[in-house]
Amino acid sequence: MSKLLRLLFALFLLSSPALAQVDASSQTEAPQASVDDLVRLLENEKTRNELIERLRTAAPPQNAEQAAQQAEGMADPTIARQIAEYTRTIAEGASNTVGAMVDLVGEVDEVFAGSATRDYSQFLGLLTQIGILAGILIGGYFLLRGIAAWLEHKIYKRVSTAGWVPRAFGMFFGLLLRMGAVIAAWAAGYAVSLYLLGGSHGRMTINHTLLLNAFLAVETCRVVLLVLLQPHSPRLRFIRMSDTTAAYWYFWVARIIGLAGYTFMFFAPVLAATVSPNAAQALRILVMLTTLIIGIVIVLQNKDNVRRAMMHRVSEGHNDVLAKTLAFVGTYWHIIAIIYLVAIFVLWLANPEDALPFVLGATIQSIVSVAIGLLIIAFISRFMRAGIWLPEDVKERLPLLEARLHAFVPRVMQAVRTVVLIGILIAIAQAWGLIDFLGWAASETGQRLTGSVISALIILLVGFVIYLAVSSWVEYRLNPNFGTIPTARERTLLSLFRNAFTVALTVFVVMLALAQIGINIAPLLAGAGVLGLAIGFGAQKFVQDIITGVFIQLENIMNEGDVVEAGGKSGVVEKLTIRSVSIRSLDGTLHLIPFSSVDMVSNSMKGFSYHLAEIGVAYDSDIDTVRLAMNEAFEELMQTDFSASIIEPLDIQGITLFGDSAITVRGRIKTLPGSQWAIGRRYNEAIKTAFERHGIEIPFPQVTYHAAAGAKPAADQPAILGLGASGSETSKEPKEAGAT
Structure with missing residues (x-):
């Protein structure tokens, strides 16, 4: 503890204003023992933590102006103040950047002015070692990459004509080969740095590590990009684009990755350590400006192609939310992209330590959200286009199931696609800090609301599954090709059961779903009772239809398929509900007869x-x-x-x-x-x-004419005319007089 107190006292003396005026020569005379004590204290975790706590307690309090500003900010945390604070930070950062660039010019003059007196032997030695390491690293990588490319070509040649599963495995093994070349070259570089350039002690400098790590990161990104785009192997390209487009994007993106990666991970840190931080910052600004210009050029070159691609759904006649959104974004996407690139550059100039990581992180999260969302939407769209096709045996057993699924599933998929699109927008807003959806979802209100919505959706889904199962069971029982042939009574009762069950299930599921999202269903039930009473008084004919229909079903006087006469119409019963009967007459006319108008039912198909x-x-x-x-x-x-x-x-x-x-x-x-x-x-x-x-005669109506006494019939007039059933006249020989 005494050593810790002595160290704190020494730090206090070093931080006092009087000590700041002491000559530099006197500072070099500090006892070496204090430095050793400091090293030992910092190496011990316990004493180091105690030192940090004492330094925190010994920190000077804020001045009055800072305390007032902090109190004011806490008292008025409005959006306007937050925007003002953010813009002030940007302005201060931009001012500091401009000042740093101005100072850089003077520092460069000082460097060249004092170049005659400085010793650059150490710097030249460093450049020599880095050059040797870079040459060995790049040469070894090119050799290993050539071997990996040869093996990769052999694999791709065997799987290029196969299905998507062998091609996916081929891409995976190609990625392993390429990554193996990168890792082998990186490991060889480490070995060269340790045993050839590190001297007898086998220690490598930080500059060697920076170069090797930059090489590993940049080349890994390039390998992943190469495997995804496959500019030379179109059969293995899972992203739909032409060979020219794939080569174009690989060329530019690979160079941007190399330029930014090697600059920020190697050249800038080495320049900051050997020359000055301002020189490193100037290099970063130059590289970022170059990247910005390249990005703007790429956006302008692909303006029309991207616009046509995003308006493809509208050109095909689609008018859904996704098509409209893509068409709107496609019209102005190049302006949005250029503004975004310029904003990233400005934010990086203003606050490279905080703003740029936030923007890059939000951008990556937005890209991942959009990619996942578009993948889900593409799968849903492909599923909707392909449809649902059941096996032949299932269609024979349940002939209406496929049509029922085709009528319901596409609507559900459209709703899911809309929900996914909303989820993409929420994820983008969450990434950029516009909303705190995750925080709201984690709160009590959010958990209650999301849980209620999810429960309601689950209830609706379970209700549909139950409806589908019951309808399929009824359909199977009514199918005469499987199982026992249903009787007319079974067909009638099963049809009535399906209708009644559908109505009851719909009401029950809707009530449960409304109850889950917090709507009190007691007033709805009471209102339904009052409404039913009002309907009972105002729609007596409707009530009479139902009551008569119930008794007709209980007495089992007619069923579907019977030939009956009811309400003055006769024919085959096609459909029976609780309120009416549908009769198809002999000429094909369908009659819908309410039960209130049925006074008598004559069934020609009862028993025998x-x-x-x-x-x-x-x-x-x-x-x-x-x-x-x-x-x-x-x-x-x-x-x-x-x-x-x-x-x-x-x-x-x-x-x-x-x-x-x-x-x-x-x-x-x-x-x-x-x-x-x-x-x-x-x-x-x-x-x-x-x-x-x-020889049995089937007679027909006939009339016999008798001539008057003494009269003779004309030569061309028969004595007897018989009228057949068709009304035609036939002649017969006269019978005995007086016959009728």
């Missing part, structure tokens, strides 16, 4: 059916022969495929009617429901054939 054959025969026909012909026609019918739909034998009920010109014989065939019409048509054909075979 009958074909009622009422056949008229002449009065002089033998009834036994008619019965025989009808049975023969039935036996002929049983020899066809219709026999499977006939439940019972033919039931001949005999004569049922004596008509004006025929007697009616009735027969009845019991069939499966819905088969009576086809069986009846086929049975009528068989009846006609059997009656012709037995």
Whole structure:
């Protein structure tokens, strides 16, 4: 502790104003023991920390002006004051830079004026060692790079015609070969610096380390750039661009990396150590100005190409948010890029230690955010263009699933793409300090709101998955090609269940989602009850439709596919809801009939059916022969495929009617429901054939005219005119007098 106190006392004396006037010769007479004590104290971590704490406590307080400024800034932390402070810092930094450049001119004059008296042997020796190291480093790297390029060409030749996975592996191995050449040359440079240029002690200077590290960083960036752009191997280029464009960007970006990297990592530090800091700063300014000019030239050269590329979506007819954003940015991108480059240069001149790292970091974060966002958007767009194609067996089982996905998924993808675009903007604003989204998201309010939104989205997603699963299950049960064939009752109930479940699920999911984002759903439920009551009073017809529909479904009087007569219309039931029935008539007309207008339902397909054959025969026909012909026609019918739909034998009920010109014989065939019409048509054909075979006449309406007594009909006028069923006249021979 006594040594520490002596050291603090010595530091106090060195910092006092009186000691500042002491001659330099007296300072060299300080005891060597104090220096040794200082070294030992600094090497010990505990004593070093104690020294730092004592120096902090011994630091002089701020003067009144600084304290007032700090208090004023804390009392009024407005945006205007922050902008004023920032602009003042920029102005002061620019002034200091200009002053440094002015001082540089005088310092250069002093350097050349005193060049006769200075000893440059050490400086020349340093240049000689650096030149030797650089020559060995560059020569070895060119040799190793040639070997790596030869091996890389062999690999690329084998994988260039393969798929993207072998090409990706080829790029990876090419990157390893190139990086291996860089690392091997870097390691060889370290060995040369240690064992050839470092003397017998094997110690290398800091200048050698600066050169080697600059070489490693710059050449690594160039290798990565070469592998990404692939100017000489277009098949391995994953970025879509032409060979000329790839070579163009590699040429300029590689030279900018080399110019800036070697200047800031090697030449400027060496110049600052050997000549002066102002000379190093002048070199940095010159290099940055050159880089700025190159950047502006590149922007102006590619103005039209980038504009056409960014307006490509609009030219194809897209009118979404992404297309409009890209078109707007593409119109003014060159102005924005030039302003950005000039701003970086000015900020670097004003405050190179703080402003430039911030700007570069924000720029890198913005580029990474845009790259990731565009990659996601490109994947989404490609997915939307490709669509969703299900396997054939799935489409056979669920024929409507693919159409349902095609209708829903693209809209979801568009919403996701918009969210990604908003996320890119938020990430850019976060990188530049315009907003503190991460801080807000980490706060209690942000966590609550983001958690609520994410929960609501998860609920909506789960609801859609449940809807998709239930709809697919109903669709599978209604598919007659798989499993058991559904009955008409099952089709009706499953369709009604799907509709009711969709409505209930939609209401339930929406209510849960609103509750998750903080909306009180109790007033909504109460309002829904009041609204339902109002609808009940104001829409009595609608309520009557629902109530009648419920009882019709409970009584199971009709189902989908039945042939019914309801509301004065007859046809096939195509769709049943809780409120109405859709009937397709024989001529193809679709009738939508509300249940409130249905007084009676006649179903022709309930349980079983009958074909009622009422056949008229002449009065002089033998009834036994008619019965025989009808049975023969039935036996002929049983020899066809219709026999499977006939439940019972033919039931001949005999004569049922004596008509004006025929007697009616009735027969009845019991069939499966819905088969009576086809069986009846086929049975009528068989009846006609059997009656012709037995000579049984099927009469038609006719009228007999009698001539008056003593009158003779004209030669061209028949005595009897018969009117057939079609209304055509047929002549017959006169019968006995008085016949009718």
